[in-house]
Every structure is written in structure tokens, then in C-alpha cells.
Amino acid sequence: MSELDYLISALIMAAVTFGLRAFPFVARGFIAHHKRIQILGRRLPVAMMVLLTLYAMNVHNWSQPSDGYAQIIAVMVVAVLQLWRRQALLSILTGTLVYMAIMNSWFGL
Amino acid sequence: MASWRSALSLTFPVMMGYLPLGAVFGVLWVDADLTWYWAPLMSIIVYAGALQYLAVGMLAAGIGWIDLAVASLLVNFRHLFYGLSLYHLLPNGVLGKPYFIFGITDETYSLLSASGQVTDSKTALQVVAFNQGYWILGTLIGMVLARGLPPGLQGLDFALTALFTVLAVEQIRAKKDWGAVLLGLVAAAVAGFWVSDYFLLAASIMLVLVLVAWPQPRLQEDAA
Numbered sequence: 001m002s003e004l005d006y007l008i009s010a011l012i013m014a015a016v017t018f019g020l021r022a023f024p025f026v027a028r029g030f031i032a033h034h035k036r037i038q039i040l041g042r043r044l045p046v047a048m049m050v051l052l053t054l055y056a057m058n059v060h061n062w063s064q065p066s067d068g069y070a071q072i073i074a075v076m077v078v079a080v081l082q083l084w085r086r087q088a089l090l091s092i093l094t095g096t097l098v099y100m101a102i103m104n105s106w107f108g109l
Numbered sequence: 110m111a112s113w114r115s116a117l118s119l120t121f122p123v124m125m126g127y128l129p130l131g132a133v134f135g136v137l138w139v140d141a142d143l144t145w146y147w148a149p150l151m152s153i154i155v156y157a158g159a160l161q162y163l164a165v166g167m168l169a170a171g172i173g174w175i176d177l178a179v180a181s182l183l184v185n186f187r188h189l190f191y192g193l194s195l196y197h198l199l200p201n202g203v204l205g206k207p208y209f210i211f212g213i214t215d216e217t218y219s220l221l222s223a224s225g226q227v228t229d230s231k232t233a234l235q236v237v238a239f240n241q242g243y244w245i246l247g248t249l250i251g252m253v254l255a256r257g258l259p260p261g262l263q264g265l266d267f268a269l270t271a272l273f274t275v276l277a278v279e280q281i282r283a284k285k286d287w288g289a290v291l292l293g294l295v296a297a298a299v300a301g302f303w304v305s306d307y308f309l310l311a312a313s314i315m316l317v318l319v320l321v322a323w324p325q326p327r328l329q330e331d332a333a
Contacts (some may be wrong), residue, residue: 001168006147012174013155013164016181017188021213024192031193040320043289045187047316049277050293051309052159052184056270060301060308074267078274083282089126092133092271099267 067103074099116235119226123216124243131247132254133268134161139255140265141169152248156241158214159276160184162269176310183313191218198233205234212237292319 001009024031031037057071078095082088101107131152138148143165151161160181167177191213198221200209209230213221217240220227227233258265281290293316300312 001144001171003144006144006150006168008174009164009168009177010147010151010154012178013151013157013160013181016178017155017157017160017185018207018211020182020185020188021192022207022210023189025196025199025210028193028196031190036321040317041187041190042284043286043320044316046277046280046284046286046289047293047296047320048183048186048313049273049280050290051297051312051316052163053270053273053277054293054297054301055309055312056163056273059297060305070264071267071270075270075274078271079278082275082278088272088275088279089129091275092268093129095271095274096133096265096267099270100262100264103264104262 070099070102073102112229112232113235116232116239119220119232120236120239120243123220123240126216127240127243128247128250130158130272131244132251133265134158134165135248135251135253136255136258137162137165137251137266137268138248139252140258141165143168145252148252149245149248152241152245156212156214156244157181157185158244159269159272162272166266166269179310179313183309187215188213188218191222194218194222195233198227198230200230200234205230209234209237212241214240216240289320292316 031041053075057068057075059068062068074095077098078091081094082091085091134152135148138151139145151164155161155164163180163184164177167180192210195213195218198209200206217237220236220240221233227236296312296315296319297308299315300308304311
């Protein structure tokens with residue numbers, strides 16, 4: 001990637017993110033009174049986080065033998081830990097270590 | 110006076126989270142062989158955790174501008190609603206106002222909206238600045254640590270999956286919206302089966318269309 005590519009990438013990500021964060025200050029009434037926007041706001045993040053988890057797990061490329069089993073085990077570890085302790089950092093670090101342990105054969109598997 | 114001290118102590122829990130999570134971003138960036146100094150620049154210019162994690166893979170794969178914009182929109186869509194409960198803390202300054210808005214991350218939002226401990230815009234602005242400072246510092250720490258990791262070490266990028274899993278669990282816990290969970294799974298299955306090259310784009314368009322177009326009992330009263 002060229003310097004210009006990095007700059008444009010950063011500016012796109014920043015502009016979209018800033019736009020989302022700024023919108024309620026500009027258009028309070030629209031969000032506060034628009035029912036469909038509010039329903040979208042309540043329901044989309046739930047669906048989106050499920051989708052993003054699957055995307056990060058790379059499920060759409062699992063046709064060949066893959067690391068899918070390691071992903072599934074580690075995701076379950078993260079989910080159970082998060083439900084139990086609700087410490088995001090603990091869940092993320094433990095899950096990542098479990099995944100790395102499987103992938104790097106630290107258990108001799 | 111010395112309100113930055115209270116901002117500092119308020120943001121301590123965020124520091125505990127942002128230093129290691131920022132460090133993971135720094136490590137992933139260096140591991141992906143992207144130009145090193147763009148990691149802290151991303152943390153300065155963009156400042157959006159999950160999106161920055163996601164962008165590492167996308168940039169390394171040379172993905173297009175539209176995909177990047179769509180990913181930004183979807184990953185951060187929830188931020189569209191944060192400002193509604195922070196209006197009373199918005200500073201007046203020409204620089205302060207946009208910087209405050211720029212800095213409304215998940216953690217900053219929950220700190221400022223929930224606690225009631227922050228009541229003036231000056232402290233709020235300091236909270237924002239401290240939090241971004243931790244994130245940038247974490248990024249730099251990660252870049253240094255990445256040099257010391259053994260070569261051939263696999264699987265650190267699972268941190269992104271873990272982060273989204275945590276966010277999903279917290280969303281489900283808060284909203285208990287099993288219909289939306291099912292919708293996410295179905296959209297992923299449909300997109301994965303038919304259009305796996307445009308997986309995220311196709312699946313997310315499906316989500317938005319279904320959620321907007323689906324008949325809502327309360328909406329029907331409205332439309333009358």
C-alpha cells in the first residue's frame with residue numbers, strides 16, 4: 001500500500017465513524033422521534049455483533065479442512081467466561097490464549 | 110481546580126482495558142507487515158477499536174474503499190445513538206466540541222452516560238482525552254512487544270473474534286432479542302452460501318433491509 005492508500009483508508013474510517021458519532025448532535029429530533037430508526041438502533045447491534053463474530057471466525061471460507069474447530073472451542077470459552085465474570089479483557093485474553101495454544105500445539109496435540 | 114485529577118481517577122478502569130487492547134492492535138498491525146507508523150496514526154485519526162482490528166486484515170488483503178466504508182458504517186453503527194444521552198456534556202469550544210464528539214467510544218460513552226459522576230463539559234473533555242491517550246499508548250506498547258514475539262507464532266488475531274464475541278454476548282444480555290440473533294445467523298448462512306466473496310457486505314445489507322422493512326406492531330399504529 002502507498003502512503004496515499006493509508007491516508008485515504010484512515011480518512012474513510014475516520015469520516016464514517018465521526019459522522020455516526022456526530023449525527024445525534026445534529027439531528028436529535030430525527031433520531032428521537034423516528035420509530036424505524038429507533039427499532040434499527042435497538043435490533044441491528046445484536047444481529048451485527050453476531051454477524052461480525054462469524055465474519056471474524058472466517059466461517060465463509062470453511063469449505064476446506066480448517067481451523068474451524070479451534071475457533072469454535074475458543075469462541076465458546078470467551079462466551080462462557082464473559083457470561084460468568086463479565087470482564088471483557090479477561091475473556092478476550094483467555095480465549096486468545098486458548099486459540100493460540102491449540103494452533104501452536106502447546107499441549108502437544 | 111485540578112479536575113484533571115478526577116478525570117484521571119475516573120478513567121482508570123478504561124486505562125486497564127485500553128492499554129492491553131491497544132497493544133493487541135499494535136501487535137496485529139506489525140505482524141501484518143503494514144507500514145509501522147500508520148498504527149499510531151490510525152489510533153490518532155480513527156480511534157475506533159473494533160474497526161481498527163478489522164481494518165488490519167482488510168488493509169493487508171488490499172480491500173477496496175467501498176468495503177472499508179461499509180465496514181466502518183456497520184461496525185460503528187451503534188455509535189449513532191450515543192450522543193443522545195451526552196448532549197448536556199457537549200463543550201462549546203471550536204476545537205473542544207468536535208474533539209468531544211470524535212472521542213465517543215463505547216467505553217467513554219458508558220463512563221460519561223451511566224455514572225453521573227461527570228457533570229461538566231470540561232471534565233468530560235478530559236475524560237475523552239485521557240481515554241484516547243491510553244489507546245495510543247497501548248498501540249505503541251504493542252508495536253514494541255511485537256518485535257519480541259517468537260516468529261511463526263500463530264493465532265494472535267483471534268483477539269478480534271474474541272472482541273466481537275464479547276460485544277455479541279453483552280448485546281444479547283442487554284436486549285435478549287433472540288429474533289435479531291437468529292437474523293444474524295441466517296444472514297451469515299445465506300451470504301456465506303451464495304455470495305461468500307461479498308460476505309460482510311451482502312449479509313449486512315440483508316440485516317438492515319429486513320429490520321427496516323419487517324412489519325412492526327408499534328409501527329402500524331404509527332402509520333395510521
